[in-house]
Amino acid sequence: MSWRILYVDDEPDLREVAQISLELDPELVVRCSASGAEAIEALPDWRPDLVLLDVMMPEMDGPATLERIRQSPGGGPPVVFITARAGDNDAARLMALGAAGVIGKPFDPLQLAVQVRRYLES
Incomplete structure (x- = not known):
């Protein structure tokens, strides 16, 4: 079994750090995108099981990207935000947008795959 x-x-x-960290788990297959627009373009072909999404990005930020993902057929995959703004109020706001979860930055490279698997297995 592998997850995308x-x-x-x-x-x-x-x-780069996230990809290396996640691929420490042999069951996680990772593709990276440099922008929300690039991620939206990758969705139909890549069909990820989970999207890890930065909140603060130029042009299309994380919440705008999530909104576009939700317009995908079937509502798109679950999205977990990765952000430096992971305080209770910020996390609650992101969850209210429809996120499956929030992981704080800086993340622990040795724990990232473990955290992601919790979302995949729930």
């Missing part, structure tokens, strides 16, 4: 993850972040270094 789409990691969306405008920071190349974070994309």
